[in-house]
Amino acid sequence: LEQKKHKTSIVEKRNEVLTSLRNFGLKIYEQLDSGYFPSITMPSRSTENIYYDPQLRQFILGNKEVRRSARNIRHLKPFTQLVWAAAFSHELTSQRKTSTLRDVYYSAQAYEMTFKDQQESNNIVTDLETVLGLSREDFNIFPEERSAVFGDLTIEYTVPGYEGRRLNLTSHPDGVLIGPALTSAEFVETTADKVIAIEKGGLFTRFIEENVHKKFNAILVLTAGQAPRATRHFIRRLNKELNLPVFIFTDGDPWGMHIAMVIISGSANAAHLRELNTPDAKWSGVWATDIVRYKLPTDPLDEVDKKRLLELQRDPRYKDPLWQREIKTFMKIGRKAEQEAFSRYGLTYIVDEYLPAKLEETK
Amino acid sequence: VAQTFEEISASDFFYRNRDIAGFTNPSRAIFAAIRELVENSLDAAESLRVPPDIYVRLSFEGEASKETQIYKLRVEDNGIGVPPRHIPSAFGQVLFGSKYKLKQQRGTFGLGGKMAILYGQITTHQPACIISSTGTTKIYMYKLMIDIQRNRPIIMDRKIFLNKEQWRGTIVEFSLEGDYLRAMTKILDYFKQTAMVNPYANLTFVDPKGRLYKFTRVTTEMPEPPRETLPHPYGVDVELLQRLIQVTPHNNMLEFLKKHFHRVGEITAQKFLEFAGISPSKNPKKLSHEEIVRLMHMLKRFREFLPPDASCLSPLGEELLKAGIMKELKPEFVAVHQRKPATYAGHPFIVEVGIAYGGEVPKKEGFVIYRFANRIPLLYDEASDVSVKVINSMNWRRYKVTPDMPIAIVVHICSTKVPYKTVGKEFIADRPEVRREIANGLREVARQIQHFLTRKEHVDRERKKLGFFSKYLPKIAQFSTQLAGKEKTPNVEKLLRSLRRFGAEEA
Numbered sequence: 074l075e076q077k078k079h080k081t082s083i084v085e086k087r088n089e090v091l092t093s094l095r096n097f098g099l100k101i102y103e104q105l106d107s108g109y110f111p112s113i114t115m116p117s118r119s120t121e122n123i124y125y126d127p128q129l130r131q132f133i134l135g136n137k138e139v140r141r142s143a144r145n146i147r148h149l150k151p152f153t154q155l156v157w158a159a160a161f162s163h164e165l166t167s168q169r170k171t172s173t174l175r176d177v178y179y180s181a182q183a184y185e186m187t188f189k190d191q192q193e194s195n196n197i198v199t200d201l202e203t204v205l206g207l208s209r210e211d212f213n214i215f216p217e218e219r220s221a222v223f224g225d226l227t228i229e230y231t232v233p234g235y236e237g238r239r240l241n242l243t244s245h246p247d248g249v250l251i252g253p254a255l256t257s258a259e260f261v262e263t264t265a266d267k268v269i270a271i272e273k274g275g276l277f278t279r280f281i282e283e284n285v286h287k288k289f290n291a292i293l294v295l296t297a298g299q300a301p302r303a304t305r306h307f308i309r310r311l312n313k314e315l316n317l318p319v320f321i322f323t324d325g326d327p328w329g330m331h332i333a334m335v336i337i338s339g340s341a342n343a344a345h346l347r348e349l350n351t352p353d354a355k356w357s358g359v360w361a362t363d364i365v366r367y368k369l370p371t372d373p374l375d376e377v378d379k380k381r382l383l384e385l386q387r388d389p390r391y392k393d394p395l396w397q398r399e400i401k402t403f404m405k406i407g408r409k410a411e412q413e414a415f416s417r418y419g420l421t422y423i424v425d426e427y428l429p430a431k432l433e434e435t436k
Numbered sequence: 437v438a439q440t441f442e443e444i445s446a447s448d449f450f451y452r453n454r455d456i457a458g459f460t461n462p463s464r465a466i467f468a469a470i471r472e473l474v475e476n477s478l479d480a481a482e483s484l485r486v487p488p489d490i491y492v493r494l495s496f497e498g499e500a501s502k503e504t505q506i507y508k509l510r511v512e513d514n515g516i517g518v519p520p521r522h523i524p525s526a527f528g529q530v531l532f533g534s535k536y537k538l539k540q541q542r543g544t545f546g547l548g549g550k551m552a553i554l555y556g557q558i559t560t561h562q563p564a565c566i567i568s569s570t571g572t573t574k575i576y577m578y579k580l581m582i583d584i585q586r587n588r589p590i591i592m593d594r595k596i597f598l599n600k601e602q603w604r605g606t607i608v609e610f611s612l613e614g615d616y617l618r619a620m621t622k623i624l625d626y627f628k629q630t631a632m633v634n635p636y637a638n639l640t641f642v643d644p645k646g647r648l649y650k651f652t653r654v655t656t657e658m659p660e661p662p663r664e665t666l667p668h669p670y671g672v673d674v675e676l677l678q679r680l681i682q683v684t685p686h687n688n689m690l691e692f693l694k695k696h697f698h699r700v701g702e703i704t705a706q707k708f709l710e711f712a713g714i715s716p717s718k719n720p721k722k723l724s725h726e727e728i729v730r731l732m733h734m735l736k737r738f739r740e741f742l743p744p745d746a747s748c749l750s751p752l753g754e755e756l757l758k759a760g761i762m763k764e765l766k767p768e769f770v771a772v773h774q775r776k777p778a779t780y781a782g783h784p785f786i787v788e789v790g791i792a793y794g795g796e797v798p799k800k801e802g803f804v805i806y807r808f809a810n811r812i813p814l815l816y817d818e819a820s821d822v823s824v825k826v827i828n829s830m831n832w833r834r835y836k837v838t839p840d841m842p843i844a845i846v847v848h849i850c851s852t853k854v855p856y857k858t859v860g861k862e863f864i865a866d867r868p869e870v871r872r873e874i875a876n877g878l879r880e881v882a883r884q885i886q887h888f889l890t891r892k893e894h895v896d897r898e899r900k901k902l903g904f905f906s907k908y909l910p911k912i913a914q915f916s917t918q919l920a921g922k923e924k925t926p927n928v929e930k931l932l933r934s935l936r937r938f939g940a941e942e943a
Contacts, residue, residue, distance in 0.1 A: 098919025105913055105926035143912055146901055153908040153915075160915040186911070 083231050083259055087166060090212050093205045094163040101156060111152075112142035115204045116345060123344045125389035130352035131339035134203075154197045155204070157186050162201065162212035169233045171213045171253035174198060203345040210256055210303050220304040221248035223281050224265050224292030226311075228258040246281060248295060256303045260314055263292065267432070268311050270294040270354070272323040272332055276412050276423075283424040289432065292317065299332055302349055308336060309351045319351050320432055325359030325369070326409035327381040330399065338390040355435040358427070361402035364410045367427065370417050371408035378409060448584055458861075459555050462504040466614030467622050469552035470494070473511040473608055474626075475812055476549050478634060480515020480606060487656045488637040489514045496644040500613045506560055507616060507644060509552075510609040517570035517604050527553060527566050527608070528580040528589025549608055554582055559613035563592045571604035616644050622815055627651060628764055629806055629813035633752055633848060635760035654763045659756060665748035666698040669708075669735040670782025671853065677728050681720050690716040699742040708738050736782075744784040746777030751786045751850050752811060761790050765844055768794030769892075771884035772846075775877045780869040785851035787870070789877035791885050797842040803827065808848040809856075809864065816862035823847040825866060826874045835886040836893070843885075847874055905935055 097113075104111040116122065117137040126133045141148045141155070161180060165172055172180070178194040181187060188194040198209050209215075226242045232254045239261060242249050249255060269291045271277045277295040280286070286293055294308060311317050321336055323329030333356035339349055364371060374382075385391050386400050403409070415423035458468035474490060481488035490513050497506040518526050527550060553564045569575040579593035616623075620643070627641050631651035636658050639651040667676060686692045693705040700708070709716050712734035723731065735741075752760070757772045772790040779785065798804050807814040807823055818824055827845060837843060849864060857865035864870065909928040917925045 095920060098916045098921075101912065101916040102920040102922055102926065105916065105928065105931075108930055110931060111912060111916070143909065146904060149904060149908050153911050156912050156915040156919070160919045163919055184911070 083257060086211065087169075090166050090205075090207055091163065093207060094159050094166070094212065097159050097204060098156070098163070110142055110144035112140055112144070113152075113155075113204060114138045114140045115200070118199070118203060118345055120341075123341050127389075129347075130337070130390075131347075131350045132341045132344035134344050151197060151200070154181070154186060154188065154194075155200050157181065157184055158197050158201050162209075162214065165213040169213075171215055173215055173217060174209075175217070177214060199345075206345070206347075208302060208306070208343075208346045208349065210253075210306060213253065215253050215256070215303060216301050219297040220251045220301055221277070221295045221297075222251055222255070222292065222307070223248035223277070223295075224263075224286045226263040226265060226292050226315075227261040228255065229261050230254055231257050231259065242292070243286065248277065248281070248293070251294075251301075251304050251307050253303075256307060260310070263315055263317075265290050265292045265315075265317060267291045268294060268308060268317045268319040270296055270300070270308060270319060270321045270336060271412075272296055272298065272329055273412055276322070279420070280424065283421060285424055285428070288424070289428070296321075296332060296336070300336055302343065302346075305336055305339075305349045305351070308354065309348060312351045312353060318436075319354035320357040320435060321354055322358055322412060322428075322431075323356070324409070324411045325361060325364050325414075326374075326411075327378055327385055327400075327403065329359065330356065330396075331381075331385065334385075334390055334396075356396075357431040357435040359410055359412060359414075361399045361406060363427075363431075364408060365402070365406060367415070367418075369410040369414040371406075371410045371414070374403065374407050374409055379404070448587070459551065462613060462615040463618035463622075465555055465559075466494075466507065466509075466612065466616055467619045467626065469509055469549075469555065469612055469614070470511075470623060471626060471812075472552045473509070473549045474630065474639075477511060477513030477515055477606070478630075478637065478811075480513055480517070481637075482658065482661060484516045485658060485661065486514060487653055487658060488634065488639075490637065491640045493642040494616060494644050495642075496616075497611055500559070504613050504615050505644075506611055507614055508609065508611050509556075510607065511549075512605065512607045514605040517606055518566075518568045519570055520568075520574075520576040523566055523568060523576060523578050524580060524589035524591055526550075527564060527578070528582050528591075529587055550582075552612070553580075553608075553610055554584070556610040556612035557581055558584075560611040562611045564608065564610035567607040567609075569599050569604055571599075571602060573599050575599045575603065624649065625815055626813055629808070629815070632760040632764040632806065632846070633757070633808050633811045633813070635756055635763050651764075655756065655759050657756060657759075659750050659752050662750035663747045665744075665852070666696055668698040668744040668779075668782040668784075669693075669700060669738070669741050670779075671744075672697075672732060672735060672782070674729055674732055677732055681723065681728070684720060687719045687721070688716060689714055689718045689720055692720045698744055704741065707740060708734075711738050711740075743779050744782065746784045746786055748852055749777065749784055749786050749850050750811075751788055752848060754788070757788055757790050757846070757848065761792050761844075761846060765792050765797050766795040767792035767797055767844070769885065769888045771881040771888070773877050773880040773884075775873045778869055778873050780855060780867050783851055783853040783855075785849055785854075785870065785873070787873040787877050788846075788848040788850075789874065789881055790846035791878075791881040792844040792846070793885060793888065794842050797844045799842055802839050804844040806844060806846045807864070808846070809854045810850050811848070814862050814864075818863070820857065821863035822866040822871055823864065823874055826871055826878060830875070830878060830882070832882070835882040836889040837882065837885060845878070847877075849874075902932070902935055906932055 101111040115138065116134040117139045118134065122135040122137040123132055124135050141152050143149055143152045158177065161177065174195055177198060178188055178191050181194060198214060202209055222242055224242050227239055228242065230236060230238045235254065267290065269285065271280065271293060274295055274297060277293060280293050285291060292311060294304065296304060308319055312319050321333040323332045336351055337354045338352065343349055382400055382403055391397065391400065415427055459465040470492060474492060477490045478488050493510045495508045497508050500506050556564060563579040563581045565577065565579050567575060567577045575597040577595040578591060581590045581592060583590050627639055627649060631637065631639055636653050636655050638653050641649040680696050684692055684696060686695055689709055690705050693700050693708065694702065706716065751774060754772045754774050758770055761767065761770050770790060770792045775787040777784050777786050805818060805824060805827060807821055849870065855865045855867050855870060857863055909931060913926045913928050
């Protein structure tokens with residue numbers, strides 16, 4: 074591992090973020106100072122401007138731009154909120170403090186910048202991401218955390234008070250929360266040769282208990298449902314910086330499928346951002362064909378499931394034959410199965426039989 | 437079995453049927469008494485074309501029963517005064533004198549204050565005191581009671597004073613039983629609304645608690661007084677025809693028609709008699725009862741009578757109506773409109789309407805509606821009134837008017853015969869001609885308030901816009917200065933000024 078390179082990357086990233094924010098402020102300052110109503114342009118995030126880029130294997134924004142001007146009465150408030158959010162983020166980042174979307178919503182009130190609701194303040198943060206081309210985690214605004222990681226990876230913190238402190242991610246049997254501190258930590262060393270991402274907490278714990286990390290030489294990541302962006306970014310770093318292949322295990326239904334897909338190809342909501350997805354990650358199960366092959370106990374697909382399958386069938390991210398085959402199989406059998414369904418064959422069956430088979434199959 | 441028939445006098449009749457005249461209960465009675473006397477006083481001053489000065493005092497005399505009290509009512513005016521020889525009859529004899537001519541007048545029954553005095557006497561057994569002068573060297577004072585059975589005044593006392601100060605007017609003072617507390621709201625409404633349609637009058641009211649309510653005139657301009665007019669052929673009934681026949685000096689039908697009817701000349705009279713198959717030389721006094729009934733029907737059926745003219749009407753006029761509304765409501769905006777004269781069933785009438793926004797317009801659910809007939813307020817049975825029906829059936833949103841706005845609507849109808857629906861005379865009947873006039877009038881003022889509301893909306897929007905920019909631009913300056921790491925905050929005053937000059941355009 075080239076430690077130095079990584080260390081620099083974190084510091085560089087912070088400087089880059091601070092510079093971007095300052096430049097944004099400067100642009101507005103100069104317009105005001107020359108007696109103009111300040112305005113900015115940024116890529117449009119409307120659905121007509123979201124395209125799937127097959128090369129990047131993720132959604133991207135097209136060339137359409139929107140102009141936000143302080144001269145326009147309808148733009149005025151969001152514009153002010155945007156400048157405030159930038160100033161707030163700058164303060165957070167330079168003081169190396171973190172905050173959540175909920176904090177942003179409340180902090181605004183201290184500046185008489187009350188947001189109508191959480192949604193409005195979230196939108197402003199997304200605007201700031203779009204203007205700067207950075208994700209909010211870069212300027213220290215994190216969502217509520219629920220995902221975790223476990224495995225033989227040593228990291229080194231960069232957050233104030235913990236700088237230089239190291240931690241091996243096997244230290245805690247419940248796993249380590251993927252929060253701001255871990256997100257900004259450097260990777261020091263690992264013996265693992267793969268990453269296994271798991272949708273559900275129950276199975277994540279089972280894997281730790283069954284020593285999956287040792288048996289399969291793996292770093293285990295709990296996505297806790299749809300993976301938060303910090304977790305997606307973390308998985309990407311494991312893949313890109315440590316060259317570890319990523320295998321994703323979800324429930325055998327359209328929703329589980331899509332959890333895997335968002336890790337692989339990103340979401341339309343994050344089309345303005347890069348480096349959140351891991352194009353080479355693999356969805357290892359539970360496939361529809363696994364339900365058939367392993368004779369798993371199932372539930373019938375309901376109407377919402379069926380509708381979702383039809384949507385996914387048309388989605389450009391699903392054009393690969395494997396995905397199409399699985400969608401068709403789901404439709405054909407009309408059933409779905411959860412990861413826990415393997416317990417029918419005993420608690421360790423999934424680790425002893427299913428996991429090695431699938432890791433081999435999706436290698 | 438022998439049946440006894442007894443003739444009753446007019447006083448007796450009204451005594452037995454006092455509900456008709458509005459003396460239904462103690463609270464209604466005190467309201468009706470004040471109202472009758474105030475309206476007499478207004479008429480007395482207007483007939484001289486003098487701006488009325490009216491002073492009303494109601495004072496507590498004692499308890500009468502659990503709910504009612506004895507009050508003394510005193511009403512003073514600066515009107516024409518009553519000649520001394522007429523005073524006893526004018527105040528002590530019901531239905532004194534008769535009218536064969538028509539003009540717009542206030543008094544609801546032609547009873548004036550007599551019913552009030554009668555009511556006072558019935559409830560307190562006290563004489564009424566009348567003081568009056570026509571501006572001569574003498575002032576006359578009478579203490580009167582009414583002999584109810586015989587409908588005759590009884591003069592209890594009579595005094596004559598020297599009129600050193602050339603005072604002219606009438607003072608009426610008498611006691612009556614009533615319930616002021618329950619009547620108070622209506623009485624105060626009555627004064628306020630009377631002041632609204634009589635902006636040239638000074639009204640003063642001192643209530644039993646000694647509270648003073650003063651409504652001061654804002655103008656000395658007064659409306660043209662109504663001229664007396666003959667009845668229009670479409671509006672006559674058998675009773676009126678019989679009375680005319682009794683008094684006419686003419687002994688042929690042609691002259692009879694020409695002299696006693698409104699807008700009937702030589703040619704019209706000839707054409708009508710031909711139409712009705714009546715000989716022009718027939719003596720009207722020789723008409724049989726059947727012939728009179730037939731004459732009335734023919735008069736109503738003949739299509740060629742000219743419509744009545746409105747000279748017998750005395751509307752308030754747009755200027756005065758506006759002044760009255762401004763004075764009592766102090767609104768942000770007011771629009772008034774007077775319709776051209778119209779007729780229903782041979783009776784001329786004029787509708788005047790006004791609409792007011794904001795200011796002291798009382799806030800309540802829906803519009804505040806002020807109804808007037810011949811310049812007197814109508815305070816009861818609002819829901820049944822034709823104006824209310826017209827107002828409720830209009831699509832106000834079309835005029836940008838919404839029920840939550842502080843809006844008052846004034847409807848005044850004046851006529852020689854106001855189309856009241858019931859004997860209570862508190863609301864106007866839904867006659868198509870009247871409804872149409874009110875609706876057209878309201879549409880006109882609605883259009884005017886629409887202009888006002890549109891402009892107001894624009895101004896409000898501009899003001900709000902500017903407020904918005906004044907709030908946010910300095911914040912943008914502050915945050916961007918902080919973000920850029922600069923010392924000096926850019927001055928946004930110039931940008932705000934540019935908005936003030938050109939209005940904020942949408943970028």
